[in-house]
Amino acid sequence: xxxxxxxxxxxxxxxxxxxxxxxxxxxxxxxxxxxxxxxxxxxxxxxxxxxxxxxxxxxxxxxxxxxxxxxxxxxxxxxxxxxxxxxxxxxxxxxxxxxxxxxxxxxxxxxxxxxxxxxxxxxxxxxxxxxxxxxxxxxxxxxxxxxxxxxxxxxxxxxxxxxxxxxxxxxxxxxxxxxxxxxxxxxxxxxxxxxxxxxxxxxxxxxxxxxxxxxxxxxxxxxxxxxxxxxxxxxxxxxxxxxxxxxxxxxxxxxxxxxxxxxxxxxxxxxxxxxxxxxxxxxxxxxxxxxxxxxxxxxxxxxxxxxxxxxxxxxxxxxxxxxxxx
Numbered sequence: 001x002x003x004x005x006x007x008x009x010x011x012x013x014x015x016x017x018x019x020x021x022x023x024x025x026x027x028x029x030x031x032x033x034x035x036x037x038x039x040x041x042x043x044x045x046x047x048x049x050x051x052x053x054x055x056x057x058x059x060x061x062x063x064x065x066x067x068x069x070x071x072x073x074x075x076x077x078x079x080x081x082x083x084x085x086x087x088x089x090x091x092x093x094x095x096x097x098x099x100x101x102x103x104x105x106x107x108x109x110x111x112x113x114x115x116x117x118x119x120x121x122x123x124x125x126x127x128x129x130x131x132x133x134x135x136x137x138x139x140x141x142x143x144x145x146x147x148x149x150x151x152x153x154x155x156x157x158x159x160x161x162x163x164x165x166x167x168x169x170x171x172x173x174x175x176x177x178x179x180x181x182x183x184x185x186x187x188x189x190x191x192x193x194x195x196x197x198x199x200x201x202x203x204x205x206x207x208x209x210x211x212x213x214x215x216x217x218x219x220x221x222x223x224x225x226x227x228x229x230x231x232x233x234x235x236x237x238x239x240x241x242x243x244x245x246x247x248x249x250x251x252x253x254x255x256x257x258x259x260x261x262x263x264x265x266x267x268x269x270x271x272x273x274x275x276x277x278x279x280x281x282x283x284x285x286x287x288x289x290x291x292x293x294x295x296x297x298x299x300x301x302x303x304x305x306x307x308x309x310x311x312x313x314x315x316x317x318x319x320x321x322x323x324x325x326x
Contacts, residue, residue, distance in 0.1 A: 006233055007035070007065055007108070014039040014063035016048060016097055017070030021177040021221055022112065022170075026067055029225035039063055043070070049089050054096040058104040066101050066109040067228060068094070068150075073143075078184040080282075083142045090146035098153045102163055109165040110232060111154050113147040113247060115217070115288050116140050117169060125253065125291035128169075128245040137285040155246045158237045166237040168227065171251030171290050175221030175309065176316035188218060191262055192314055195269040204273040206266070209281035212259030217289050219252050220309035223302040230300045251290035252302045264307065268314055 007013070013030060017023030018040035027040050039061055047053045048070050072089040074082065094111065101109050118126045119134030131151070136144045154165040174188035182190055191208070198206045227250045240248060256264075262275050304312075 009034045010037050011035070011065055011107075012037045012039060012061065012063040013065045013067065014061065015067045015069065016093075017043075017068070019043060020069065020071075020073075021175060021179070022173060022224065023067070023069035024177055025175065025221040025225040026069060026228050029222065029229055033229060048096055049092045051092075051096050051100075054100045055103075058100045058106075062104065063101075064107045065232065066097065066106050067232070068097050068109060068111045070097070071112075073179075074184040074186070080139045086140075087142035087146050090143060091149055094146065094150040094153055098150070098157060098165060101165070102157050102161060107164060108232065108236070109154065109163070110228060111150050111165070111167040112228075113151055113167050113169045114144070115169055115171050115249075115251070115290055116144045116285070117147050117151070118288070120285050124287050125289040126249070127291040128247055128249055128294065131246060139282055139284055151247050154237070155241060158241055164237045166240050167247035168231060169247050169249050169290070170224050170227075171217040171219050171249075172288070173219055173221045173224055175313050178221075178313065180317060180320075187216065187258065187261070188265075188310070188313065189317070191265045192269065192310075192317055195262075195265050195271045196314075196317065198273060199269050199271045205276055206262075206271065206273065207276050207278060208258070208262060209278055210258065210283040211279045212262065212275075212277045213257060214283045214285065215255040215257050215287040215289065216261070217251050217253075217255040218261075218306060218309075219250070219302055220304035220306075220312070223252075223304050224250060226303070227295065227300055230298075235298065245294070248295055248298075249290040249292050250295055250300075251292050252306075253290065253292045253296075254306075255287065255289045256306070265310065265314075268307075268310055 015027045018027045019042040120137040122130045151167045154167050157163040178189040179185045180189045180193045
């Protein structure tokens with residue numbers, strides 16, 4: 001039985017990965033709710049791949065709640081090219097943080113996974129029960145395996161030690177402070193940058209990977225931050241594990257084709273040229289749509305429409321691009 005004590009505003013909350021888009025949004029959201037004792041060291045200060053670094057941090061700071069959003073992430077190209085780096089670094093981060101949290105009696109830990117944990121050809125929308133029911137998408141298999149290991153670490157520490165550790169599986173996320181590097185970014189920031197640069201350099205075509213047919217679900221990162229706070233404040237590990245699931249999906253329950261997304265971003269950026277897809281490049285999983293019935297029954301729903309989130313993200317990117325002289 002896990003402790004059902006809501007967090008106090010002065011609890012020490014360690015947001016691992018706070019220098020990234022997801023962790024930064026979570027930290028900002030929690031601060032806005034009045035949590036005044038947030039621990040948000042950057043990766044240049046705290047190397048979670050290193051076990052001693054993690055141990056020293058927990059011993060010194062003694063956090064009571066941990067939000068594990070730190071990860072090595074990237075798009076299809078980066079996942080496929082940096083396979084060893086993605087599996088090694090993510091496994092080490094998860095193992096170091098989760099085990100050290102157990103050693104230092106952390107009261108609650110929430111691990112953030114990824115929807116790529118589900119089989120490539122999973123039934124749609126994907127229910128939590130579909131985990132480990134079929135082969136993974138080969139282009140991001142190492143990353144997905146690492147994330148599955150994180151889920152099972154949390155569940156195993158609950159089963160053996162009663163730790164209040166559990167996992168949430170966000171859908172594809174986007175928003176301000178995303179990674180817009182064309183070599184390693186995810187689809188929305190990559191498209192926003194490609195279309196922005198095509199418009200500003202007066203190009204008449206934008207070339208994109210794949211066929212444009214895969215369907216994807218996208219959620220604005222601030223909505224995820226709200227879901228994390230909702231689960232941190234009102235739910236515990238036993239709410240999942242004693243109801244037969246190992247994690248909880250967090251998404252919008254709606255998807256769109258990549259071609260449709262590209263058209264929307266073309267309109268948003270006022271690009272007037274042609275969009276050309278390259279079918280010789282990989283599409284990745286044909287469809288990824290989460291079944292979000294469980295979290296909606298708990299009382300949480302996303303609130304940001306895709307078009308609003310895209311505009312917010314593009315506005316942020318334009319400000320950053322201007323500041324950098326792009």
